[in-house]
Amino acid sequence: MSCICDVVLLLLCDSVPLKSISVQVRVQDHVATVSSTLQYVNEEECPLEALFVFPLPADAAVCHFSAKIGEQEIVAEVQDRESARDQYDDAVSSGQQAFLLEESAESPDVFRLSVGCLSAGQNAAVTIIYITELAVQADHSLRFCLPAVLNPRYTPAGSGAGIVSEISSGCGAVPYTLTLSVHVSSPKPISKLESNCSLDPLVFLQSDHTQATVNLSPGHMFDKDFELFVFYQDTHQPSAIVETGVTTAPPGSLMRDPVVMISLYPEFPEEVMSSLATRGEFVFVIDRSGSMGSMMHYGKGAKMRIESAKDTLLLLLKSLPMGCYFNIYGFGSHFESFFPKSVVYNQETMDQALKRVKEMKSDMGGTEILKPLKHIYSQRCHPDHPRQLLVFTDGEVGNTKEVLDLVKSHAHSHRCFSFGIGEGASAALITGMAREGSGHAQFITDTDRMQPKVMQSLRFALQPAVVNIFVDWTLPDGLTVETLSPPINVLFQGQRTLIYAQLKGESSGGSEGTVTVKYSLKDQPVTNQLHFCLKPTEETGLSIHRLAARTLIRSLEQEKRSGAADVEGIRNRMVELSVQAGVSSVHTAFIAVNKDSRQTVKGPLKRRRVLAYDSDEFDDMCYGVPQMGCDDDVYVELDEEVELLSGDSEEYDDMCYGVPQMGIRRGFACFKPESNDDVYGDIDIYDDGFDALAEAAPESQKDLLLQLVSLQKASGCWDLDATLADVFGKTEDELTNQKPAQVDGSVWATLLALIWLYGCKIEQQVEWQFVAMKAASWIGSQKVGDLSQCVCAGNVLLGCQVTKETLGI
Incomplete structure (x- = not known):
């Protein structure tokens, strides 16, 4: 199929207002507090308004936003979203400096920052602080991730084009610097810290190795996610942190009372867990959008993501038990399945599936996961064969919350395991699908091999199901407990479960509480118990309260979307909780106005936009694989603003079939043209571009x-x-x-x-x-x-x- 793309949107600027990013990370046991300061300088001769969009961890609680102009610091307040927007617009229109931070309505891990009315030559330092839980990995480490696409992204004015990344006007160099420091403290000794990026030597601050610092080595290009893995001794010991509230908060409120965070690691009998299930229906859902033609990493021996996914499918298909059911779906702008419905696993069906796996390409356009999921959920399940979905994607979707609601509504009959491939995968989508689908999430980044992480999740899928989960609290007289976390639907061996709870009342005696988790495993009752001190053992600020508030806000938001009767009451409760806790929500925003900055603004504010790729928007428009190297390609600086393609994803898919020979990297179009005429003219691209690219690449050593x-x-x-x-x-x-x-x-x-x-x-x-x-x-x-x-x-x-x-x- 021929694909002709003769329109591209790009608006380059002579200067980029973002000059530097400084990040400080403080890890306390299982929680990280992250402070990011973004330094802006308006080097132009006109006033600027900048609209930037950037991702944060999916479950992060944004708890501070401030701006410093010269020596004056303005700390933002959390207000109702509409009120905050009106206040921002009024301030900017009157020449005041204003700053607005909002959470995306579509995805909880995307935020928009509006920097208003920067005068010519003016400096502004914007600081954002958030708190996030650290996920436990298969090797027992805790993972912290700073997304590389923290580089601000913007939404073109007057269009619904979506979010795209800021890039520079020069190829090969970012227009800002990044510095990052990490401080780690824990009751348990720190064994080591590892990262996918170069670090300075680790420095221990205590002889017992319970505190340490480390810095990112100078010269980091921020061209990939920064990942840090923290290893503690005895990571899998259960623990509890009790945090006192704020005495000035309203009585009975979440911020007034103590809050406890319980980290549980259920212990399962080995003889039970070693017996894997021989029944089940396994549905593999594979992203085949254009960006799956990207390389897994830039190092030696790297494979395309789609090729690594095909190798992984080979292992999965060979590992299934005889007599189970299975099917494979590929999706992009549309979807297709190997079989009309799931089939019994035997030699014949396995051979048929493997033949089609070999033929799979990343040729299905954009990333639209909702349609295949709806189709799968509409299929009748096989009795005595619990259905397990294993979803692989490298993209982000614009309807994350709709996808998560769908997964949650079918969690009673479908378990969902999700895999995020590469740095572009949406954390909200990947972790959310696993959480709502009672499964487990994995992220495959940098030089990670996909197969080990996928096979670990397959082991979880084959393990006996834990049922009848019940959490019981024992507290001194006078104290009661209100659990803030959603009910526990699933437990996995070696995996952590977090529980937040509000402690109400006054204790008449006793300084210890007990939480007991009971469940059934293969008809055998199992009990895990943790005793904890009710007196705070360390200074944690209000991080536990704010994470608990974020958890409760998420639950209320999902309740609101599920069709609850009192929608307005739930919204008001979310706003009240967000304002009291000082954390972000979809119905509130952080607003800061410099009321002393009123100046006469001559002419309209100008927006300086720089465009890179967005993994989904650009999949639909032939930009396919932005992470593919352009070393041997033709670079063409696109310095004109050209009209955007318009139309639905079906039309995009008909025009551009997700071909990797064209990409956008840091403001340049990257082609493999047949002639120089193709550089500025129509560009003919064909479906078999992936094959040509594979043939051109050096043959990797046989596995x-x-x-x-x-x-x-x-x-x-x-x-x-x-x-x-x-x-x-x-x-x-x-x-x-x-x-x-x-x-x-x-x-x-x-x-x-x-x-x-x-x-x-x-x-x-x-x-x-x-x-x-x-x-x-x-x-x-x-x-x-x-x-x-x-x-x-x-x-x-x-x-x-x-x-x-x-x-x-």
Whole structure:
């Protein structure tokens, strides 16, 4: 299909008002307080108004917003959104400096900052502080992420074009600097800090290693998310933090009473958790929008995201238990499924699916996930086969809250596991889908391999379900508790569960409370208990109160959207809670006005806009893969404002099929034109651009693990043939000649595969664990005699030293 794109929107400026970003991160146990200061300088000869949009962590509680102009600091107040907007407009129109910070109505992790009436030559430093919980990772670390697209983004005036990133007018250099420092403190000793970016040496502030600082090394280009992983000793110990309230707050209010944050790590019996389910319906939902043609990272051996997703699907399909049901959906501007409805997993259906997986391309336009989800939810579930959705996407959607409401409304029959691929994935979408769908979220960024994280989530999906979850509190006389967090719907082994609760009343004695979590696992009752001190043990400011308020605001917002009768009452409650706690909500905004700045403004305020890509808006307009390198491409500076494409996503999809040969990076169009005439003329792009790009890229080294897995049968066995021998670096004759007489070829081949996995790929066991379990189970079903001699012969042939017991046979 030919794609002709002859219109592009770009407005470049000679100067960008944002000059520097300074970030200070304070980590206290499981919570991070982040202070970001953005320095603006108007170097032009006219007054400016800047509209910037940037992302924050999905569950962040924005609790402070201030602006400093010269030596004067103006601290913003939280007000009703409409009132704040009116106040901002009035101030700017009268020549006063004003600043407005609003949360997006569509997605809770996107904020708009309006900087009004910066006079020529004027400096303004805007400080935003937010608090966020840190997610626990598979390796027991806590993850903090500062999105790279914190670079401000703006919405073009007078259009519904959406949010796009600010970029510079020069290729290869950002127009501002970034400095970042981190201070970590915890009751538990800090083992280490790791990052995907270069850090200065870690400095411990206490001999017991409970406090430490580290800085981002100079020269960071901020071209990818900054990720920090904090490792504590005994991370999985349950804990509780009690925080006192504000004495000046209204009696009985959330901010007046003490609040407790409980971190629980339920312990499950190992003998129960090791028995994985053999039933279920597994629906894989794969993003096939144009941006999935981006590279996973910029390092050596990087693959396209779609290619990594295809490798992951291979592992998933080989790991499913025989007799379960499965289906695969691809989505972009439209969607398609491999089968009209889920099919029974066997050799025939697995082969059909793998053939289609090989043909998958990132050729389906923009990112529209709502339609395929609605279709999946409309399909009748199979009795005794709980449906599990595994959703892979690298994009952001404009209707995040609508998607999350849909997932929540079907959580009783569908569990949802979500995977965010690359730095562009929306944290609100990924974490929200897993939270509302009683599943687990994973983020695959930088050089992460997708397969280990996905297989960990598959293990969660195959584990026995925890049911009848009940939380009970025991407190001294005179104290009562109001739980602020939503009910716990799911528990996973090794995963943390956070509970916020408001403590009401006065204790008549006793300084300890107890929280007990009870549940059933395979019809067996299980009890986990935590005792905690009611006296605050450390200074936490009001971070726990504000996170609790944010949690309660989110619950009220979802209740309002679900069709509650008293919509106005819920809205008023949200505004009241937001104002009292000083945290953001969709119905409030931070407003700051410098009333001493009234000056005569000559002429209209000018907006200096610089355009980069937005992963969804631009997918629909052929900009496809902005993260693809442009080193060998033709750079063309686009210095004219051109009319935007208009129309719905179907029209965009017909015009531009998400092709990666054209992108926008820092204000330049990046092409692979057939001739120089194509640079300024119509650009012909074809669907097979991905194939051409793949052919042009250097051939990566074969992944022997994936090659071995690809040869396994659905039942779990391997055939004894030349392709298997090639994985081992042997010939077919060598394998055949060393085969013990008492076993047939398939048993011998499967034994060799198991020995090779345990002997040569043990560091990747999380990826092949289910493949090996199926193989061991298949060997056990063959009723072969003593296998010890066969294992010894296999070890000699492959140069390994693996015991029969290790193989699980």
